[in-house]
Amino acid sequence: MPSRRTFLQTALGSSTLLSMGLTAPQFLARSALASSAGTGEKVLVVVQLSGGNDGLNTVIPYADEAYAKNRIVLRIPSEQVLKIDSQLGLHPSLAGFRKLVEDQRLAIVQGVGYPNPDRSHFRSMDIWHTAKPEVEDKRDGWLGRCLDCSPHGVGGDVPALHLGANPSPLALASLKTAVPSIESLESFRLRTDGGSLPLPSLSRLAEAARPDAPELLQFMRQSTLYAYTSSQEVQEVLKQEREATGYPNSALAQKLRQIAQLIDAGLKTRIYYVSHDGFDTHANQLGGHAALLTELSAGVSAFVDDLARRSQLDRVLVLCFSEFGRRVRENASQGTDHGTAAPVFLAGGRVQSGVIGAQPSLTDLDGEGDLKFHTDFRRLYATLLEGWLGCPAEPVLGSRFESLPLIKT
Amino acid sequence: MADAAPTTANSATDPQQNPNPNPLAGVDPTWAWAEYRPEGGNTADASRPWNRELAAHLYRRAGFAGSSGQLEEAVVAGCQATVDRLMAGDLNHGQETGEFYVQAARSAESLLGSGNPQQLAAWWLHVLIHTPHPLRERMTLFWHGHFATSAAKVTDVRMMYAQNVILRNNALGRFAPLLDQVSKDPAMLVWLDSTTNHKAHPNENFAREVMELFCLGIGNYSEHDIKEAARAFTGWELRQSEFRFNRYQHDPGQKTVLGQTGAWTGDDVLRILLQQPATARFLVRKLFRYFVSETADPSPALIEPLAAGLRENDYDLAWLVRKLLTSNLFYSRHAVRQRVKGPVELAVGLLRSLEASANAYALHDELKKLGQGVLFPPNVKGWDGGTAWINSSTLVGRANLVWAIVNGEGQMRTRFAPDKLAALEGADQPAVVATRVEELLLACPLPDQVQVQLASIAAADDGSPRQRLVRLVHAVATLPEYQLG
Numbered sequence: 068m069p070s071r072r073t074f075l076q077t078a079l080g081s082s083t084l085l086s087m088g089l090t091a092p093q094f095l096a097r098s099a100l101a102s103s104a105g106t107g108e109k110v111l112v113v114v115q116l117s118g119g120n121d122g123l124n125t126v127i128p129y130a131d132e133a134y135a136k137n138r139i140v141l142r143i144p145s146e147q148v149l150k151i152d153s154q155l156g157l158h159p160s161l162a163g164f165r166k167l168v169e170d171q172r173l174a175i176v177q178g179v180g181y182p183n184p185d186r187s188h189f190r191s192m193d194i195w196h197t198a199k200p201e202v203e204d205k206r207d208g209w210l211g212r213c214l215d216c217s218p219h220g221v222g223g224d225v226p227a228l229h230l231g232a233n234p235s236p237l238a239l240a241s242l243k244t245a246v247p248s249i250e251s252l253e254s255f256r257l258r259t260d261g262g263s264l265p266l267p268s269l270s271r272l273a274e275a276a277r278p279d280a281p282e283l284l285q286f287m288r289q290s291t292l293y294a295y296t297s298s299q300e301v302q303e304v305l306k307q308e309r310e311a312t313g314y315p316n317s318a319l320a321q322k323l324r325q326i327a328q329l330i331d332a333g334l335k336t337r338i339y340y341v342s343h344d345g346f347d348t349h350a351n352q353l354g355g356h357a358a359l360l361t362e363l364s365a366g367v368s369a370f371v372d373d374l375a376r377r378s379q380l381d382r383v384l385v386l387c388f389s390e391f392g393r394r395v396r397e398n399a400s401q402g403t404d405h406g407t408a409a410p411v412f413l414a415g416g417r418v419q420s421g422v423i424g425a426q427p428s429l430t431d432l433d434g435e436g437d438l439k440f441h442t443d444f445r446r447l448y449a450t451l452l453e454g455w456l457g458c459p460a461e462p463v464l465g466s467r468f469e470s471l472p473l474i475k476t
Numbered sequence: 477m478a479d480a481a482p483t484t485a486n487s488a489t490d491p492q493q494n495p496n497p498n499p500l501a502g503v504d505p506t507w508a509w510a511e512y513r514p515e516g517g518n519t520a521d522a523s524r525p526w527n528r529e530l531a532a533h534l535y536r537r538a539g540f541a542g543s544s545g546q547l548e549e550a551v552v553a554g555c556q557a558t559v560d561r562l563m564a565g566d567l568n569h570g571q572e573t574g575e576f577y578v579q580a581a582r583s584a585e586s587l588l589g590s591g592n593p594q595q596l597a598a599w600w601l602h603v604l605i606h607t608p609h610p611l612r613e614r615m616t617l618f619w620h621g622h623f624a625t626s627a628a629k630v631t632d633v634r635m636m637y638a639q640n641v642i643l644r645n646n647a648l649g650r651f652a653p654l655l656d657q658v659s660k661d662p663a664m665l666v667w668l669d670s671t672t673n674h675k676a677h678p679n680e681n682f683a684r685e686v687m688e689l690f691c692l693g694i695g696n697y698s699e700h701d702i703k704e705a706a707r708a709f710t711g712w713e714l715r716q717s718e719f720r721f722n723r724y725q726h727d728p729g730q731k732t733v734l735g736q737t738g739a740w741t742g743d744d745v746l747r748i749l750l751q752q753p754a755t756a757r758f759l760v761r762k763l764f765r766y767f768v769s770e771t772a773d774p775s776p777a778l779i780e781p782l783a784a785g786l787r788e789n790d791y792d793l794a795w796l797v798r799k800l801l802t803s804n805l806f807y808s809r810h811a812v813r814q815r816v817k818g819p820v821e822l823a824v825g826l827l828r829s830l831e832a833s834a835n836a837y838a839l840h841d842e843l844k845k846l847g848q849g850v851l852f853p854p855n856v857k858g859w860d861g862g863t864a865w866i867n868s869s870t871l872v873g874r875a876n877l878v879w880a881i882v883n884g885e886g887q888m889r890t891r892f893a894p895d896k897l898a899a900l901e902g903a904d905q906p907a908v909v910a911t912r913v914e915e916l917l918l919a920c921p922l923p924d925q926v927q928v929q930l931a932s933i934a935a936a937d938d939g940s941p942r943q944r945l946v947r948l949v950h951a952v953a954t955l956p957e958y959q960l961g
Binding site for chain 2: 206207240254263272275281290294
């Protein structure tokens with residue numbers, strides 16, 4: 068089974084193309100262009116930590132007295148903290164993240180938030196998704212607007228994909244492009260069972276030249292052939308790697324494993340989005356939060372290792388964010404309530420690794436007893452848009468935000 | 477073609493992105509909108525005889541798709557008579573159209589108590605598949621995309637049903653009452669956050685959408701018009717799930733909207749919008765795209781005669797739709813197969829062609845995955861249509877939907893009428909079977925190579941005649957040609 072790239076270059080590049088008449092040169096040029104571009108396109112994988120992750124118990128200011136004072140029950144003892152420097156360390160469940168820091172593959176951006184923080188899950192998540200704290204306009208999201216302003220063609224691979232049981236998140240909503248939400252890669256399998264036609268027959272029927280056909284039919288022929296070949300390719304990759312190792316059995320890790328397979332299969336999808344839920348830890352936080360962080364750290368680090376093995380890591384960047392952090396002082400139920408600023412993680416082969424920005428003060432708090440942010444999340448977005456996705460940030464974000472030094476050039 | 481500038485596009489070229497040169501540039505508007513008369517007379521056009529291909533084209537556009545019997549009748553009856561029939565909507569031989577809708581309304585009302593909008597969506601799909609008046613439903617679907625309102629936000633099923641009834645009752649009526657009713661429709665008020673509208677804080681959301689999306693189109697109004705219109709709409713609110721005008725919250729002052737000054741109310745703004753030539757042009761353009769072609773951008777000269785006619789005919793939508801469906805342009809190469817089927821067209825068309833029924837709940841789930849859950853449009857703009865439907869994920873999804881329908885297994889539970897299938901199977905002549913399926917589902921020229929392959933699928937000696945037929949339908953309905961409407 069030839070790879071899709073080989074398939075497009077050989078099968079379509081020779082006899083078939085000749086029989087396509089006038090449209091051949093353009094098609095050849097475009098497919099050659101597309102296949103060469105496909106190998107180098109940057110990919111963004113968003114991992115949304117839903118519910119409000121407790122940043123202070125994730126990246127822990129273990130040396131700060133105020134931490135011990137505010138976290139009587141929930142304090143992670145400093146001997147258990149995975150230390151990064153003399154002030155900060157990671158939660159003991161983040162062994163995978165510490166390894167990523169050692170390997171220079173994880174950036175920890177401190178104190179990320181936005182002015183006048185909203186403590187409603189829904190509103191704050193909407194703000195992160197739309198990148199519009201000032202107005203309530205839920206027509207599209209920041210990544211959807213990025214899709215709108217990038218000149219991606221239609222008819223090829225989906226420009227973005229949400230993996231999960233829910234509909235695509237608002238961040239991916241676009242007025243021009245529908246972003247599919249799939250529960251599993253089964254959606255990419257062309258069904259040809261139950262005594263129906265085998266896939267090669269369907270591909271052959273689509274492939275037959277339509278020399279005098281109008282442009283719309285030519286477009287449909289090319290797209291259909293591309294889709295069926297694509298499906299075949301994804302299935303081949305899945306078959307070979309059913310036993311892909313190194314991933315824990317968690318839901319998040321399994322989604323990331325599938326994304327790695329799609330990236331490696333040469334899909335031209337540039338944005339993948341997954342959710343990791345359950346961070347709303349109002350009560351009995353210790354055990355539950357540790358489990359969530361284990362799942363996150365083990366999943367993301369397995370994903371990064373797998374991509375490195377496949378030589379794909381330099382074109383992939385993982386963003387982990389939550390709609391807000393949690394209150395500095397723990398509550399009476401051994402949990403924490405909704406807060407504000409929190410750390411954001413970026414993983415990949417090209418990130419400027421290490422802790423970026425200061426830990427917000429635990430004593431100079433806002434009126435609600437929450438951390439004061441110092442880095443607007445839209446600066447992070449501007450960095451990703453311009454430095455990674457190659458899209459002008461200003462039209463997407465509505466105004467100019469200074470980039471952060473997060474990506475190695 | 478060859479000298480087109482390369483883009484960073486994917487594997488395929490997108491004709492909509494690149495309509496160069498505009499194929500309609502040289503088309504004479506007088507010819508375009510004159511009645512298509514293949515039978516004779518001054519404008520008779522012997523080069524485009526009325527035949528099965530054009531009958532199938534008319535049925536795809538006006539009725540999702542024709543059954544074998546409907547296409548045969550249409551070829552004999554002629555173009556005008558078939559358009560008359562589709563406009564009148566009496567395609568069922570057994571049941572009268574009025575009776576069908578009485579029963580449909582009864583079953584809708586019985587499911588509203590469930591509070592589940594998915595059930596209402598399934599109900600509508602059932603109507604789409606079985607209605608004797610498919611053109612009315614096609615227009616209802618058009619208005620649903622135009623006044624796009626989603627049950628994802630308007631969670632009240634009764635409200636969604638009431639809006640669906642408004643759209644259906646006015647689908648081929650006049651635009652003025654349709655606009656009026658939709659503007660005061662509770663589902664729309666909830667959808668556009670206009671359940672309260674105080675004079676101290678005029679809500680610009682509805683004022684903006686009524687200009688940008690419902691009437692004028694972008695570029696035909698100013699931000700100032702929106703602000704002024706928003707003041708006129710103050711006092712429109714929802715009270716106990718019903719529209720009411722609250723005069724205490726209405727701003728009675730002078731407003732200037734689109735150059736007209738007065739102490740306007742919301743009704744005045746709607747009247748002013750209907751007076752704008754831009755409104756008729758906007759509607760004609762959108763219906764041109766829906767019925768005639770998605771690939772060509774019609775010139776103002778081509779749009780103007782219909783826009784003027786629409787105003788002269790008091791925004792009579794039936795007049796406009798008939799004009800489009802009987803025009804020379806509609807039966808020309810500029811229109812035939814110059815549209816991409818939306819997911820609903822694809823599935824409903826296939827079922828109507830085969831005179832089959834399927835589990836509408838399962839179908840609704842599949843259509844949502846393909847991006848067209850009815851009652852769940854993606855945003856206020858509705859569905860873009862055209863090549864935006866097409867990518868490698870949706871094409872695999874479409875092929876799998878066809879597979880699920882023709883196999884009828886699992887949730888889909890497709891039921892075919894045995895006598896219709898028997899008629900297709902055509903006993904022991906595989907070539908005849910292949911031709912019948914092609915004529916039913918496509919009625920268009922196919923490359924020899926494809927015809928040979930289809931004939932060999934029909935002749936394969938594995939499986940029963942029924943299994944061969946299913947394979948053949950699957951093969952034809954996954955061809956690139958079948959994606960075109």
